[in-house]
Amino acid sequence: MERNMGGWAIAVHGGAGVDPNLPQQRQEEAKQLLTRCLNLGIDALRSNLSAVDVVELVVRELETDPVFNSGRGSALTAKGTVEMESSIMDGLGRRCGAVSGLTTVKNPVSLARLVMERSPHSYLAFAGAEDFARQQGVEVVDNEYFITEENVGMLKLAKEANTIMFDYRIPEAGGLETCSAVVESPILMNGLPISVYAPETVGCVVVDSQGRCAAATSTGGLMNKMSGRIGDSPLIGAGTYACNLCGVSCTGEGEAIIRGTLAREVAAVMEYKELGLQEAVNFVIRERLDEGKAGLIAVSNKGEVAWGFNTTGMFRGCATEDGFMEVGIWD
Numbered sequence: 001m002e003r004n005m006g007g008w009a010i011a012v013h014g015g016a017g018v019d020p021n022l023p024q025q026r027q028e029e030a031k032q033l034l035t036r037c038l039n040l041g042i043d044a045l046r047s048n049l050s051a052v053d054v055v056e057l058v059v060r061e062l063e064t065d066p067v068f069n070s071g072r073g074s075a076l077t078a079k080g081t082v083e084m085e086s087s088i089m090d091g092l093g094r095r096c097g098a099v100s101g102l103t104t105v106k107n108p109v110s111l112a113r114l115v116m117e118r119s120p121h122s123y124l125a126f127a128g129a130e131d132f133a134r135q136q137g138v139e140v141v142d143n144e145y146f147i148t149e150e151n152v153g154m155l156k157l158a159k160e161a162n163t164i165m166f167d168y169r170i171p172e173a174g175g176l177e178t179c180s181a182v183v184e185s186p187i188l189m190n191g192l193p194i195s196v197y198a199p200e201t202v203g204c205v206v207v208d209s210q211g212r213c214a215a216a217t218s219t220g221g222l223m224n225k226m227s228g229r230i231g232d233s234p235l236i237g238a239g240t241y242a243c244n245l246c247g248v249s250c251t252g253e254g255e256a257i258i259r260g261t262l263a264r265e266v267a268a269v270m271e272y273k274e275l276g277l278q279e280a281v282n283f284v285i286r287e288r289l290d291e292g293k294a295g296l297i298a299v300s301n302k303g304e305v306a307w308g309f310n311t312t313g314m315f316r317g318c319a320t321e322d323g324f325m326e327v328g329i330w331d
């Protein structure tokens with residue numbers, strides 16, 4: 001799908017790889033949150049906030065709500081702790097900031113923005129990033145704040161199955177059944193079984209009415225990941241990218257997104273193959289991504305919005321200045 005209205009455009013995602021048996025209630029909950037976040041972004045764009053301000057604002061909202069896998073509600077490490085990561089990129093001047101290994105920062109995307117604006121670096125991680133957060137006076141909370149009962153249940157299941165979970169479902173009776181079905185036919189990666197589903201990382205891409213593009217992505221990573229594991233979300237060019245042409249945010253199996261440098265590839269094929277935004281998204285998903293692994297959202301400086309995925313579904317929503325708005329999960 002593609003819209004080309006020449007004004008502002010916004011897209012949000014709440015993760016790719018959705019379980020086809022996801023309870024209806026959970027689907028509705030996710031769609032409501034995406035709609036609320038889109039509206040927040042739309043109001044901000046109408047008030048003339050810049051693209052980078054809008055992506056930060058929207059991702060903060062998604063981090064604060066526990067529905068998706070970022071900030072509160074983040075996936076847990078094998079140790080049962082939360083290690084969050086995020087990045088933000090302003091297409092104007094291609095400025096960027098990224099953070100990993102955060103354990104107490106309430107809104108990782110805002111720390112990524114501070115790395116971009118108030119540090120001489122692009123990427124800070126673990127203890128150094130936490131020190132920087134304190135130095136900057138951002139809101140910090142106990143690690144417990146990020147841990148939800150639901151995720152504790154999911155980690156238990158992942159551990160029992162010795163699986164690094166890409167799934168993110170409610171550990172109720174139905175959830176358990178679906179989950180064991182996943183585990184019965186695992187995909188092996190480096191000798192470890194991995195389910196085919198992806199958890200619900202969040203991201204937002206925006207082009208404002210002046211044609212400035214920005215992108216931001218935030219996540220807790222994968223359920224039962226090794227402590228210290230870094231995925232695609234904080235990696236500029238892999239999970240997040242923005243330039244004067246477009247803004248892109250990815251979601252799915254981080255290792256596959258990193259191998260494909262997906263976000264940057266969208267910009268590269270637009271630039272060097274002179275493809276339109278949706279064509280570029282389709283090309284990258286088809287040519288640079290292993291089957292069933294990921295999805296992405298994108299905007300262009302012309303006010304186009306596009307998305308694509310090769311997983312079962314992707315939580316996403318988009319809107320353009322002419323009043324078009326769509327929120328969906330499946331193809």
Ligand SMILES: NC(=O)C[C@H](N)C(=O)O
Binds near residue numbers: 015201220232255
């Ligand atoms: N659902 C996700 O998008 C997970 C994220 N890409 C990661 O691998 O950390």
